[in-house]
Amino acid sequence: MMDSIADRLLATRAKIAAAGPQQVTLVAVAKTYPASDVEQALAAGQIVFGENRVQEAMAKYPPLRAHHANLELHLIGPLQTNKVKEAVATFDVIQTLDRPKLAAALATEFARTPKRPRLFVQVNTGAEPQKAGILPEAADAFIAECQNQHRLAIAGLMCIPPADEPPAPHFALLAEIAARNGLALLSMGMSADYETAVALGATHVRIGSAIFGARAPAPG
Numbered sequence: 001m002m003d004s005i006a007d008r009l010l011a012t013r014a015k016i017a018a019a020g021p022q023q024v025t026l027v028a029v030a031k032t033y034p035a036s037d038v039e040q041a042l043a044a045g046q047i048v049f050g051e052n053r054v055q056e057a058m059a060k061y062p063p064l065r066a067h068h069a070n071l072e073l074h075l076i077g078p079l080q081t082n083k084v085k086e087a088v089a090t091f092d093v094i095q096t097l098d099r100p101k102l103a104a105a106l107a108t109e110f111a112r113t114p115k116r117p118r119l120f121v122q123v124n125t126g127a128e129p130q131k132a133g134i135l136p137e138a139a140d141a142f143i144a145e146c147q148n149q150h151r152l153a154i155a156g157l158m159c160i161p162p163a164d165e166p167p168a169p170h171f172a173l174l175a176e177i178a179a180r181n182g183l184a185l186l187s188m189g190m191s192a193d194y195e196t197a198v199a200l201g202a203t204h205v206r207i208g209s210a211i212f213g214a215r216a217p218a219p220g
């Protein structure tokens, strides 16, 4: 692509604004891209970023935060309980709370530290065996368990629809689960489908390749 990260951010923001009337937070997903690309986005006014690996974020963001105190970092990848301490210290938002053991580990860490990342519960709307997220039919009980048993404030829900299905029914299902649980925030929509997600009520879209360009294949 010949256009710059700044150009692509502008174009993406315009498409988001055209897709729905609500306020939408654009989470620029910078996984695998170097800090220099994040710097370019910051220079273009982007302050919210997403990463899917705790280790990568811990290496990349401290120097960036030193010059951009308002940078907001979201964890959008699976979180192992043995990384909870690092994740709580590193991220402002954790979008991938998806099982009781992780809820308990977060509650334990919150008892130790004043840092309180905002939490989203990830729902596996397609019930895909290989994918993280609580199953839709277990979501209500899990949200209640987080809130009542672990005293965790749940801000909203997140989903990643199956790659081979139309995303709209998954976005609608996520919105329905959020509404009946009184949750205001919906993280849904990626480069290929964010306009559909915004039309169905997304408050957060997670966009990587449409801003930073195609990623190299994931290692391993």
Ligand SMILES: *Cc1c(COP(=O)(O)O)cnc(C)c1O
Pocket: 029, 031, 052, 076, 077, 160, 190, 191, 192, 206, 207, 208, 209, 210
């Ligand atoms: C990589 C990733 C994205 C961004 O994907 P693009 O297709 O590059 O926009 C969004 N959400 C999650 C959970 C991801 O892992």
